[in-house]
Amino acid sequence: MKYLQLLHLPVLSLVAALICQCAPYPTSLSQSDYLSGYRQQETPPTSKVSRSYEPKGYWDGDGVSGAAKIRIVRAEQKAYFYKGGVLVGMTPISSGSDKHATPAGNFKVTEKDIDHESSVYGIIKNKITGEIVNKDADFRIHKPGPDEVAVHAPMPNFMRFNHGIGMHTGFLPGYAASHGCIRMPEQMAAKFYENAKLGTPVIVD
Secondary structure: OHHHHHHHHHHHHHHHHHOOOOOOOOOOOOHHHHHHOOOOOOOOOOOOOOOOOOOOOEEOOOOOOOOEEEEEEOOOOEEEEEEOOEEEEEEEOEOEOOOOOOOOEEEEOOEEEEEEEEEEEEEEEEOOOOOEEEEEEEOOOOOOOOOEEEEEEEEEEEEEEEOOEEEEEOOOOOOOOEOOOEEEOHHHHHHHHHHOOOOOEEEEO
16 A cells, blocks of 8 residues: 555656646656647646647748738637738637736737747746746746755747737647747747747737
């Protein structure tokens, strides 16, 4: 019986690590898996999404000219990329949760950073054991203690468009779950990043 209890501990730890928000990420799994949003799923309510959810999108904009524009439709949890008024790409997204809603409005891309990290959100872990002490840390409130370190959430392909809110590569559980940013699968975030420039209009419906 004692051995069975010991066996349950790492299993429970892994389950807890997989339940994450926009910023924190499960360090027991590879960073690329987390960022692309594939092969590891949160368990959303069945009314929101099937458990087999896997984000997909498409891109058909290579070689197409014209001014770029991005439209984000929160009700659909999708983002659309236009060139010269022609739709050339679509991606599923995860926008802000009920507690951290993504505001609607007309904006523009004001910053691009391919290797961006969150200055506000992340995890706190023990430097010696690697154990996650806080999987949903807000560094304005939570500070690392002795023998602890703050790990800022990675946000590759980041494009800021509304103060602290931007689009970036991130985990998609199949519903709105972020701290306000727009998460995208890795390959689609890269396409949007490559084809948008500073000043590109971003419409959030």
